Amino acid sequence: MSRRAGREPGRPARWWRRQSLRTRLTVIAAMAIAVSVFAAFQVASELLDRELRDTAEEQLRADSRVLATNAERAGLAKVELPPYPGSGRLVRVVLPDGSTRTPPGQPSLPPVSENAERVARGASADLMESDGSDEEGYAVYTLRAGDGAVQVARPVDDSPINRFGFGMLLIGLLCMVGGALVGRTVARTGLAPIDRLTAAAVRVAHTRELDAAIPDEGGGEIRRLIRSINDMLAALRNSRQAQRLLAEDAAHELKTPLTSLRLNVELLIRLDRRGTLDSALPAQSRTRLLNDLGAQVDELSTRVAELTDLARGDVSDESTEVLDLADVVVAAATRARSRMPDIEVALDVTSVWVSGRPAALERAVLNLIDNAGKWSPVGRPVEVRLRAEGASAVLEVDDAGPGIDAADVPRVFDRFYRADSARALPGSGLGLSIVQRVVDAHGGRATVARSARGGALLRVGLPAAAPALVARLTTGEDTAAS
Known part of the structure; x- marks a missing residue:
């Protein structure tokens, strides 16, 4: 397990290194857009949620003030409660003895909290609280009225946020796809000079033709790279030409001493095979010939040493x-x-x-x-x-x-x-x-x-x-x- 755990972090890096530069740019563009859309979604969701909650709370306060005014005029026990519309707002009156009144047919609200009871007893003027104990949570606003309190509640509805999130998810996916396409296009366009440069380098490597310079195109780093490669090709051309000239000059300079040396050696071999070396070549002539051979060998050795020293670079x-x-x-x-x-x-x-x-x-x-x-x-x-x-x-x-x-x-x-x-x-x-x-x-x-x-x-x-x-x-x- 430890060896596998040690290898796992290296796999993404190895995969990334194996990808082409075009693929890397495409992935980077798509990921950048995805991160941007996600961050925008988070900020927008938070702002939308806050705006919806503020609007709902303001509406609860307004409805509570109307109900509290009516309750103070008619009394908490006798105030007429608006009928339940079937959805949306819910109301409740908290009497001094702790009992409650609700319109007929209205769904039951969560029990009155301790904080709401303190408002009814006069310990506080109002209270805004949220309850999420049931499947459907409520935002409940409690306002002091007479000897008790009135409460107005609304279900906490997250469906607008969910719909907004789903829409942002679709937009994010579309943006990722579009970003990948744009990144691919930009990478293809931006790397076109690199592709042509690579093709030219491959052509030079295959044909060994150093005379064809790579067209100078693009700008900035691309132009500097092309110029550097052209300078390198020019240096290689000069080096190849210098090597060719050195080989040609060396062959020309070595030809004469080698020819003279070969002729003199062949003469000695031919006379020796005929057995006429002593008669055809007196001692004095033979000595002179051997001296010439020695001088030619010395000259040849000197030239080879000079060529070797000159060719080492x-x-x-x-x-x-x-x-x-x-x-x-x-x-x-x-x-x-x-x-x-x-x-x-x-x-x-x-x-x-x-x-x-x-x-x-x-x-x-x-x-x-x-x-x-x-x-x-x-x-x-x-x-x-x-x-x-x-x-x-x-x-x-x-x-x-x-x-x-x-x-x-x-x-x-x-x-x-x-x-x-x-x-x-x-x-x-x-x-x-x-x-x-x-x-x-x-x-x-x-x-x-x-x-x-x-x-x-x-x-x-x-x-x-x-x-x-x-x-x-x-x-x-x-x-x-x-």
Whole structure:
């Protein structure tokens, strides 16, 4: 029993949640009208009942005064009592000895109450009371007259109230039905944009067509919802287009190294099967070919890593922390020197604290140095400068190469973009694109200009960390060190 009792309250709620919004609005409209009609019926019934009782009591008082005047003139024992009309008013005279007189043929009234006897004895002037002990109750008015009292009574008739209640019940039922119909119509009209929006969303889900925008109709919340969904569809279209372009560009960029790698491997396999590997391919040529294969594998691995990093959507899963950007630049320069031993990297850095992801920032700085290293002539170092400018940390990578043509400047940070002069150099065109994405993720800005040395000047500005936070961190480090 306890488990069933615990489940019962949840059933209406579960039923309500399963209903459509249109059904809910219909039920709410019908219930609102029903409650309104019920409240109006209660108020109207109370007012009507009070008005009928006041009217009946006023009539009883008037009739009692007439009968009392006649009784005082003729005497209580001799006053002529009006004959009983067959229905309606009833009269009675209460004599000093407590006996009563009534017209012949009149139905008997309830016994004289103690309060009415006190009126007859002169203790009170009048009394209005109701008696409901019998099936038919009476409203009895007692008025002092001579040495006794006169009483005029009327049956308490609730039939007008009952008829009024029955009429109100019929009206309430009709109003409920009408309210349900009106609520259904209003719900259908008001939810029509939602229905069309749902149909459009279902069509998009089935056809996978993101180009068809949902018509902007309605107002208020409906319009904001439609605009939000259209914005979402536009974002999905852009994302799908970006994925398609990435896949097409990746396929194009991977095609050349894969083709070269496959041809070289097929050549080795074919010569090995013929048994002419040593004669057809001397040791020096074989070494050069193997070196080429290794270089192609390295290039292919680098491009796959760059594509993977670019396609992940976020810069990294690592958390953001407050760090000294000078440490990141020094670490990236060290890696660049190991990768390009022929290129000199000259550092001119000062301590500037920023909030960022260390690995992502190091990757961006390394890509900047790698890009500059491709263009710097032998004996001309790549200059890397880091300083604070106001509330920003400014990193500059300066090379002494031929510089970037003005026509290529707007597309320097595009994915897979390579200037005509750079197509003979190693690379995939993804390095600076990754730099742009990392800088954007950190709220910074990357620009390109011509260096005073004649080459390219790549400049990155990042928001510097708050001085108070830096002071706390450096103070904590100094305390730990001491």
